[in-house]
Amino acid sequence: MKKNIFSKRYLKETFIEGGLLMAALFSVFITISIVIILAYESYGFFKAVPLKDFLTGTQWTPLFAEPRFGILPLVAGTLLTTLIALIVALPLGMLVAVYLSEYAPHKLREIIKPVLELLAAVPTVVYGYFALSFLTPILQKFLPDLSGFNALSPGIIMGIMIIPYVSSVSEDAMIAVPMHIREGSYAMGATKLQTAFKVVIPSAFSGIAAAFIIGISRAIGETMVVSIAAGGMPNLTINPLEAVQTLTAYIVQVSLGDVPHGTVEYKTIFAAGMTLFLMTLGFNLLGFWLRKRIREVY
């Protein structure tokens, strides 16, 4: 039967499909607008500040009378807190994932998983309060040198916060490893531990790598915990006991103040945002590619 392209039914169907496509394309428009707005405002910034000073300068004092625009202290702060978070989140997240996928009884897993996901649901401002008013005083008992604002305490809290991101994606990847591969290992007399580390983890490697990358990307972009508990001083240091400022915390600091629209100070937040966006974009694309790969393996 030939399709009558003028029939009411056909027109309606096409119209609806077009509408749905527009909705799906909307997400692409969001990305494009992010890039355009960040690029446009950063362009204004880089007209005033040479790119070389921005990338290699070691001082970030845009709000001072004699402003300096070196992004390195903010990048260092971001990387330092991220690193601390990863030292906490990656091993713990992995252990949780191995335990839940290989050891835990089905019932326990069904209960634990949603409760763990709650860790990611707690508002980050609450975590910030917790880092500042609970963890920092406790840490100060063990580390007398620790200042009231520091990179360590928010880093640890961020690490706990991203455990569910790391553990649930790794666990999904491990569960996707077919049972017969495990059974082959058990048949050779291997224990669950040997099977987990020598068979399951290598087979699920790209999924686990994707989970790590999601965790990294989260930690880089986390804002409120570091704004509240890490202090507000751009500080080029690798000492976790000192106060630092991250890219995200800087943006918050400027947004809270009264910086007039269109000034160089106003544009600095877009330059910082651009740096942040590019850092996470790289990790996100890598993670997407890795996850796509696991789907294709089996």
Next chain:
Amino acid sequence: MQNTDIRKRIKAIRRWNGIFRIVGLLSTFVGLVLLFALMADLFTDGFPRLSYKFFASFPSRFPEEAGILSAWVGSCLVLLVTACAAIPLGVAAGVYLEEYARKNWLTDLIEINIANLAGVPSIVYGLLALGLFVYFFRFGESVLTGGLTLALLILPMVIMATREAIRAIPNSIREASYAVGATKWQTVKWHIIPYSTGGILTGIIIGLSRAIGETAPIITVGALTFIAFLPEPPISSDFPFISFKWLLDPFTVMPIQMFNWVSRPQKGFQLNAAAAGIVLMGMTLLMNGIAIYIRYKFRKKIKW
């Protein structure tokens, strides 16, 4: 190798296996213990501050008189805008990608793009909203701007939840519908959407619970931290009885109010922050609880 040596090695390997079982269980509980400590900390600090007056007062210079009235009203209004914008868009995009999209470069592009958007730091959405809604569309620092910003933020979550829910529907359902002559849209409307409602609702509620706790992008678009009045009421006594003026009113939300109190050194404000934290946690946990309940309920109801 001697027989006893082998036995020894097997014993050692078994022992490691047992040790790991305990270590694994313990590390699973690290997060839970912390969650518990966090709630205990909030409650011991903030519980005495929770009273009717706390909910019914505006912020104040005096910690004992300060309350969260403008904050919780603002949060509710912002969430309303977010839901109205994100739900239709997200569900439509999810339906398109699962039911209509052909396998081509455009679909790939949309998929990569959504995966990337889900990983963009929330504060970058704030910068986008600052440039787009505040200065380009000139919505100002209003409820509308705040709601739309959060809608962009949770859109990828709604899309992904919709897709997952739809993917769980077996193909036989679609084929049965086509076999009796239904068009694609009729199949979607009468079968796909009703059967995936549970999963979609779960995703939406979890997305909204994220939105309610988001602080960074709302700070960037310039929500004020000291608001001592409420937005225009949405229902007015004069014709046409419904007013949309509140959309363009300045606002504050719960997490911003809490952030504002956290960053003050006085002890009184710290206690207020903890009290606001309890309310915020309560809202988040309640929404997550509802989501888990819905998922459980629908999973029981629908069996293929």
